[in-house]
Amino acid sequence: MSWVLSLPIILPFLTAVLAFLLREKRAGAWVSVGGCALLLIASAVLMANVLEAGVVAGQMGNWPAPFGITLVADLLSAVMVVITAITGLAVSVYALAEINRRKEYLGYHALFQVLLAGVCGAFLTGDLFNLYVWFEVMLISSFGLLILGGSKAQIDGGIKYVTLNLVSTILFLSGIGLLYGMTGTLNLADLSLAVEDVENRGLLTVVAVMFMIAFGVKAAVFPLFFWLPAAYHTPSFSVSAVFAGLLTKVGVYALIRMFTLVFDHDIAYTHTILLWVAGFTMVTGVLGAAAQTDFRKILSFHIVSQIGYMILGLALFTPLAIVGAVFYLVHHIVVKANLFLIAGVAEKLTGSTELKEIGGLYKSAPLLGVLFLIPAFSLAGFPPLSGFWAKYILVKASLDIEMWFIAGVALAVGLLTIYSMTKIWAQAFWEPHPYDLEPKLSILTPEQRWFYLLPIAFLATLTIIIGFYPEPFVQFAERSAEQLLNPAAYIEAVLGEQS
């Protein structure tokens, strides 16, 4: 059993080593693609196991829980690993065309694979300190990817990204120390039981808020998101896409995990904070986007805004709301990574991401226009694309418990999202080019065209599939929400029958 769990972590590490050894050759890039394909297979096997067994747990080194390190996959972990592999595969193909030889030589592919390993590790671990280690693996490789190339803007954005993320790491670490001091365990399933015996409930809530802030920085929620729009528009588009798709979502995943499994003792307090955070995150993100005029900066602010929806699902804490959060998480990764990849192609064709500098793409590259419309409309929540169902579930969940105001906020933010998307559409695709150029797709070599457009088309197809056949995905999210709200199966899988 434990092989199924550890393969999604081991495979990217092995690929990273191989890609680093081959970094001087073109083969290194193909190794990265192959590694991602294997990762996808491994994650599919894991998913099949989890669908059958409910929760799969494995003790590393055969030390029984709660003493050793546990890897555990429930439905949420499994789907996150699958979606990580899908995003990784799409971005690694895109990188074949985008990443130049110099960046390859500097170790782009190795760093990328280590990043995937860190992300998978964070999703699969069942141990709090181990989660910290995976966060660090992810963080250090993301530092490398972010500043690879070393342009002025990258160094500038990198400073803000690195420093603020380190602050969050230290808060996380202190939180771990205090929680360990109170409960004497670090195993998540064991913690879930042990927190009930803690006498000092006030201190427990303080620690809960420390975790909330630490993961909040990673997830880029209001008012802790400033590092994100400062950094995400500076690196290569492949890097932007994988960051936008996966990194903040690891923060959201950690929040969902901790605040359903461990910190559900004082929901009235913690989840009310989360509700306010969700509302402000949605609104500030979308308003920030409205003020921007750069393709990637608009998209960066929209990440912040969309994170708000996922936190909203967690904050409402009803079964339907958690369903919405899980569905949103999956849909958002696909859509957001895709939009960044499209921004990349637009930049390659026109030489800029500043909306004033580009235009006429609909006339000169209609295929790109159609491919942009799918994720853009999905992000804004047009029926019947995937974003519509995600937003519909969340709004319905808030109406069900008569939270009229937050439902209104969610709907209004959806409307403003359409505004930003039409701004990109109007300026980049519809209006004629400011210098009367016609940037056609044919200026790319046929090879480049395939590597750029194939991943985009692949992710767009996924968005359409989720949109037109939402039922299996919603059912999956329902099962997963059930597991999150009744962690008995999770605890039993990790600790055995004795509990």
Add this chain to the structure above:
Amino acid sequence: METLLALAIGVLVAAAVYLMLARNVLRFIFGLILISNAANLTIFVGGRLTQGLPPLIEEGAYAPVEGAANALPQALVLTAIVIGFGLFAFALVLVFRAFTTLGTLNSDKMRVAEPREDAGK
């Protein structure tokens, strides 16, 4: 002993926050290093302190004697120190690169990635 260490952590955090409020990025990093050590000490104290009872298992016994020192937080702190060392080495080099490419350590003047609206007018 716990009180002393708690006080030491308090002093470290206070000094760190003071440094981190500076505009100079290098001072910020120094503050970060101090506060990360405060976090390490927090984990250490979280495992409870005992004097003169190393967690060694007597020959023939299966568990250390009652009240022996807790070895786990020390392992955790060791891991955290190693990871922190790597991260701060990276951060220091990054700050150095920032100084050579951007020509400043003043975080208010680092506006390349997010230029002001009125810049260049």
